[in-house]
Amino acid sequence: MNYVRLIVLSLTLLLLSGCLYPENRLSKNQVPNETQLEMIQEAVLKYKEAEQGLLPIKTKDQDTPIFQKYPIDFSKLKEKNLITEAPGSAFENGGIYQYVIIRPDDQPTVKVLDLRLAEELRSLKYRIDAYRSENKYPPFDTQISKGIYDIDHKKIGMDSPPTVTSPYSQKLLPIYLDSEGNLLIDYRKDLYQFLQEYDHDYKNGDDIRYLLVDHAPFVPAYSIPYTVKDGEPVFMPEA
Numbered sequence: 001m002n003y004v005r006l007i008v009l010s011l012t013l014l015l016l017s018g019c020l021y022p023e024n025r026l027s028k029n030q031v032p033n034e035t036q037l038e039m040i041q042e043a044v045l046k047y048k049e050a051e052q053g054l055l056p057i058k059t060k061d062q063d064t065p066i067f068q069k070y071p072i073d074f075s076k077l078k079e080k081n082l083i084t085e086a087p088g089s090a091f092e093n094g095g096i097y098q099y100v101i102i103r104p105d106d107q108p109t110v111k112v113l114d115l116r117l118a119e120e121l122r123s124l125k126y127r128i129d130a131y132r133s134e135n136k137y138p139p140f141d142t143q144i145s146k147g148i149y150d151i152d153h154k155k156i157g158m159d160s161p162p163t164v165t166s167p168y169s170q171k172l173l174p175i176y177l178d179s180e181g182n183l184l185i186d187y188r189k190d191l192y193q194f195l196q197e198y199d200h201d202y203k204n205g206d207d208i209r210y211l212l213v214d215h216a217p218f219v220p221a222y223s224i225p226y227t228v229k230d231g232e233p234v235f236m237p238e239a
Contacts, residue, residue, distance in 0.1 A: 098115055099112055116165075117185065139156050145235040148235060
């Protein structure tokens with residue numbers, strides 16, 4: 001009897017997973033390929049020209065971090081018949097990426113934000129909020145840099161320090177807290193690799209995160225500015 005129940009349960013879970021996530025598992029929805037990016041890039045530039053410099057973006061708060069501040073509003077591109085639908089990799093079409101614009105003022109460029117990062121941070125924030133409901137301060141641990149702290153993972157019921165998978169290198173990137181309790185992802189591993197691999201003229205005081213977006217389709221979401229010091233990436237406050 002138990003054996004039959006196990007089979008039924010397994011089949012039910014299999015069917016449910018197939019129904020809940022059919023589009024997300026299609027290969028076309030997993031990677032923002034060059035053709036998709038070029039298609040939306042061309043549409044954005046045509047929209048800007050037709051609308052006297054305006055961009056097809058959703059309104060965000062003024063203090064929204066720069067790489068999350070200008071998400072593309074595909075409905076505006078559809079209204080102008082510049083696209084027929086959002087790319088398969090876009091969240092609006094069942095994908096896992098949010099299409100955004102960087103350098104909106106002088107050189108609007110289309111990139112993508114990996115929404116799996118947002119989901120990981122959302123889950124972690126839930127734990128931290130639960131901890132803060134009973135404690136005065138966030139679960140700070142070791143100070144990493146000025147105003148940046150490790151998370152005391154044990155205080156929020158985790159077995160190891162929280163990380164996310166880098167969209168650039170697939171390496172595990174640490175997650176920290178700033179002095180106000182906001183979560184941020186540390187991209188120094190990726191930045192170090194890109195500083196070694198690509199020619200650049202960045203100097204101390206420059207925001208070197210643009211090195212990542214210049215050589216990859218992704219934006220370094222949920223980060224703060226970094227600069228270069230003695231050939232290595234450091235948090236901007238350290239400079």
